[in-house]
Amino acid sequence: MTTDAAPALLEVEHLTQRFGGLVAVSDVSFWACDRKITAIIGPNGAGKTTVFNCLTGFYTPSEGRLCLNSGDSHWLLERMEPYRIAAAARVARTFQNVRLFSGMSVLENLIVAQHVKLMGASWFTVAGLFGLPGYRKAEREAVELARYWLDRVGLVGVADWQAGNLPYGAQRRLEIARAMCTDPRLLCLDEPAAGLNPRESADLADLLTFIRDQHRIGILLIEHDMSVVMKISDHVVVLDYGRKISEGPPAQVRNDPAVIRAYLGEEEE
Amino acid sequence: MLRSALRDAALAAMVALLLTMPLIGLRTVESNSRLVVEPHFIDVAVTVALVFLGRLGLTLAGAAKGPAWSVLAAALTVVGSGWLLPFPTQALRWLAVAGGILVGLRALVALRARHGTLTEAERDRRMDRIGARLQDASRLIGPVAVIFALLLPLLPFADRALIDLGILLLTYIMLGWGLNIVVGLAGMLDLGYVAFYAVGAYSYALLAQTFGFGFWLCLPLAGLFASIYGLMLGFPVLRLRGDYFAIVTLAFAEIVRIVLLNWAWFTNGPIGISGIPRPSFFGLAVFAKNPPEGAIAFHKLFGLEFAQIHRIIFLYYIILALSLVVNFFTLRIRRLPLGRAWEALREDEIACTALGINRTTIRLAAFAIAGMFGGFAGAFFATRQGFISPESFSFIESAIILAVVVLGGMGSQVGVVVAALLVVGLPEAFRELAQYRMLAFGAGMVVIMLWRPRGLLAHREPTILMHPRRSACQQQADTEARG
Helix, strand or coil: CCCCCCCEEEEEEEEEEEECCEEEEEEEEEEEECCCEEEEECCCCCCHHHHHHHHCCCCCCCEEEEEEEECCEEEEHHHCCHHHHHHCCCEEECCCCCCCCCCCEHHHHHHHHCHHHHHHHCCCCHHHHCCCHHHHHHHHHHHHHHHHHHHHHCCHHHCCCEHHHCCHHHHHHHHHHHHHHCCCCEEEEECCCCCCCHHHHHHHHHHHHHHHHHHCCEEEEECCCHHHHHHHCCEEEEEECCEEEEEECHHHHHCCHHHHHHHHCCCCC | CHHHHHHHHHHHHHHHHHHHHHHHHEEEEEECCEEEEEECHHHHHHHHHHHHHHHHHHHHHHCCCCCHHHHHHHHHHHHHHHHHCCCCCHHHHHHHHHHHHHHHHHHHHHHHHHHHCCCHHHHHHHHHHHHHHHHHHHHHHHHHHHHHHHHHHHCCCCCHHHHHHHHHHHHHHHHHHHHHHHHHHCCCCCCCCHHHHHHHHHHHHHHHHHHCCCHHHHHHHHHHHHHHHHHHHHHHHCCCCHHHHHHHHHHHHHHHHHHHHHCHHHHCHHHCEECCCCCCECCCEECCCCCCCCCCEHHHHCCCCCCCHHHHHHHHHHHHHHHHHHHHHHHHHCCCHHHHHHHHHHHCHHHHHHCCCCHHHHHHHHHHHHHHHHHHHHHHHHHHHCEECHHHHCHHHHHHHHHHHHHHCCCCHHHHHHHHHHHHHHHHHCHHHHHHHHHHHHHHHHHHHHHCCCCCCCCCCCCCCCCCCCCHHHHHHHHHHHC
16 A cells, blocks of 8 residues: 555445345455545456445445545445435546436536535525525535636536537536536546547546646546556556456556456466 | 339228228118118228328328329329218218328428428427527517416406416416426426325315315415325335336326225215315405305405406416416526426436435425425315316326426426417317317327427526526527537
């Protein structure tokens, strides 16, 4: 483990997920630190997305402990309902196949992301219904935050478009912006570079390092695009057939024989 | 191409022959107190010929380079001959005329399409543009329509029948707007909206009869009960999704109706409740020629001649006010976090969860609010009719309300009004043709499904803009330019 001053934001311990007889994830433990990018890599079907779904509450793990530490508060994610994981523990995620609200406008997507905050400000709709100043102020702030992130991902000009009409790369960026609008402590990205061209991948890498350095949150990243992974991650966890086969800084993982075997297969005698 | 079209038409004629031979060709009639079979082979022959021609016409008109002009001419000839030639029965004559018109229309559509080579996507986009333009215009049309509705009872041609029709229309518009919250905004297909209506109506009827409460006290109570029913229904039902959800809401609406039917000592069963009190003029005056002891008559209060229509006009204004409340509420809530969360849930539930939105409470809110409006409408229905029975709350009511929402374009407020005019207004206006109503209704639904599956005026306007000043039209143009 790269043990420096940064506290372990997320502790995954002995995570196991079974579906009937199939063991999708088996006894996986790793840490993800604050202000670091932790990448989870592995061949297809290695159980990476399953780990994400356990983390964000879409699956209830069969065994193991998922603990999110932030300052004095600790959240046991495996016991929380999915929406609470996002609202209270503030773990945001994106999806492998982009899940935008495609019929709504780009800006609306980002406003919906701030639902929890705005719902409180509107006193569960009552204040909003009468247009009280407190709510109007909260909404203006929400738009400002949305503008900030749209600016970051270069989509201010198309803020009023239907999200579904954006080109694919822009939809991917918008999904990240939407996740960031929830003001997360931990951002989980499921293959953010899938389907992007090299130029867009490079922009994505810049965006992620910006989020890590400026917003000081932890990023957990599933990625196949090794150019992105090796360039930006601080720590890499390698899964294969549901097991952790290697872990460490990118340079070390790259030369690990177990990893090479998993990706390229074993040479026959 | 001609050969395959002929073969196709012959096949259709064959099927028609098989079907009509036993159904039309042989009829049993009584003669000398005995049943004898009477052949009607000429009818069969004419039917089969019509089917053959119709099918041929449709195929040829629809074909890529078909002889649309000749088909059009032939269709017109058939329509003309429908008037002139002797037909064995009236029904066949109408069939010939209607079929001819249909084929002719198809040919016309084909000719037009060939002119501009309009693909399906383009047509859809064109309709979208109309929707967008209407949305723009609705800022103007809306107030004009409201003013017209306000002035309607005072206009010289407003007789009792017209105001009654207005009340009926407004009731369905209000129900449509209420259901629009669940179906259009939150995206849950509720096939049992009539249950809320029933709960509201019975709440008012029973409260008024048992405790003697007035309309203005019962109205909020009816809304409250209906929304409690919505919450009770919501807890078990909201776990389900899609079709399962629709079926269960349908089942619950039937349960409500059957309970009302069988809980005789409480609801008076199939006999229903009659003598439901009429609303008073805000508790100040009553609408009666000879008011009871201690009450003031409305016409005396305003120094008018007594007229029955005063009460009708008052009812009209009540339902107008109620439906406007629903409309303004919906317009407003679309711009609030709750409304946006509804729409987001409709778009993608999983993404909503990942953003910290609690699906259950958000949906329960939709159910409770829509239920409340349904309850208001129900209480109004009870006081207008003066009599309710479980028969008024059968599935067909739910279906009509849903049809209003779906036809109008889910989530579109103006669309609901247009669709209510079509679905409720037209059949009322053409009451003489009552027996063909359902036929026309079904045909209309099929046409909409084919041409405009998202509803007549389905166009969604963003609820918040980063770059204001731009109208929906321009936005639509933008999206098209890009998409």
